[in-house]
Amino acid sequence: MFGYVMIDKPELKVKDYYKYKAYYCGLCRMLKEKYGFLGQMTLTYDMxxxxxxxxxxxxxxxxxxxxxxxxxxxxxxxxxxxxxxxYTAAMNVILAYYHFEDDWKDDKSLSGLAGSALLNRKVRNIIRQYPVQSDAIRNSLKQLQQYEAERATDIDLVSGCFGRLMEELFLYRKDHWEPTLRRLGFYLGKFIYLMDAYEDLPEDLKENRYNPLRSVCEQEDYEERCYQMMLMMMGECSAEFEKLPCLLDADILRNILYSGVWAKYNKIQKKRKEEREQNHDNGSL
Incomplete structure (x- = not known):
């Protein structure tokens, strides 16, 4: 579900790109040092x-x-x-651990069983160190499982569950920035969930898997409705960001929030347009 909160490289200054890359590589190395090769494999742009x-x-x-x-x-x-x-390395790993657990419980995935077993000891230490975040992640993912089992169609409700998970990840400290960081994380989380559902819908329809957008995908205004929902979430998220006194690397952060998060959406649109054109050409032969 992750991988949407990334930079828009063509719009980023060269110096800012290399600094972002240094943060990314630093996280990769931290994951390797503290959690081994499997931990390193959990690396995400979002963190x-x-x-x-x-x-x-x-x-x-x-x-x-x-x-x-x-x-x-x-x-x-x-x-x-x-x-x-x-801190973010720990959050990365615990998210991956619960994902592995779900894969084993839901699909009896051997990779899920192996992944959760290999990370188990490391994750116990993370839970002791960050109990609030760990509980929030576990509870949110459990609630999402329940919604999936119920085939819930309330998009706001389901995406809000993932939003509550994300808001907890941004609370590195308990201070007066907590309300703003919570709202930023909440709306970003809802955006991520919606984007993931939007991207996965064609495959989910084919495989008859749960997707909260199934109930609206046949509507005439489906594409515009999805875009407006995601646009609203990022509008709220960006508004909360602008309340924070972030001067260092502000250009990188704005590049991500105002442009980078839409990279996958634009890629999806381009691919689907090409598929429509190809189908049209084949049909006219």
């Missing part, structure tokens, strides 16, 4: 956004280093790490 945002907000001391890695074995790459990198 990189959380690092950049929280580092900017709290002006955290950040260490710059250069290292080789599997992806870049020849040339060393810059990596930025701080205390927030460690």
């Amino acid at each position: 990189t956004f959380a690092i950049v945002l929280l580092t900017s907000l709290y002006e955290s001391d950040t260490a710059l280093s250069k290292h080789h890695c599997i992806v870049h074995p020849v040339q060393k790459h810059e990596m930025l790490q701080n205390e927030i990198t460690e």
Whole structure:
């Protein structure tokens, strides 16, 4: 469900791109060091956004280093790490763990069983260290499972469940920024859920899988309705961001919130347009 909160590289300054990449590589290395290769495989762009945002907000001391890695074995790459990198790495892993658990419970997936077993000990430590976030993630995913079992059609209700999960991830500290960070995370989470449902709908229809958009996909205004819902969520999310005193890396953050999050949507639109044109051409032969 993750992978939508990314940069729009063509619209980003070169220096900002390399700094974002250094945060991303720093998270990748942290996952490898603390949680091993499987932990490293949970790496997401979404948590990189959380690092950049929280580092900017709290002006955290950040260490710059250069290292080789599997992806870049020849040339060393810059990596930025701080205390927030460690926090987001933990959130990344616990999200992956509960996803593995669900895969095993729902589909008897052997990869889900293996993944949850391999991460079990590490996750117990994360739960002890971050009990509030861990409970929120577990409870939200459990509620989502229930909605899925019920074939719930209330899009706002279901997406709001994932929004509540995301809002907890941004609460690195309990302070006066909590209400703003909660709303930012909530609306971003709803956007992510809606975008994921929108992208997955054709395959879900084919496989007869649950998707909250099934109930509206036959309506004439389906495409516009989906776009407006997602636009509204990002409008609310961006409005909350603008309340925060984020000066450091503000251009990176705005690039993500105002442009990058739409990269996947634009890609989907382009692909579906090409498919329609191809079907039209085939039909006219």
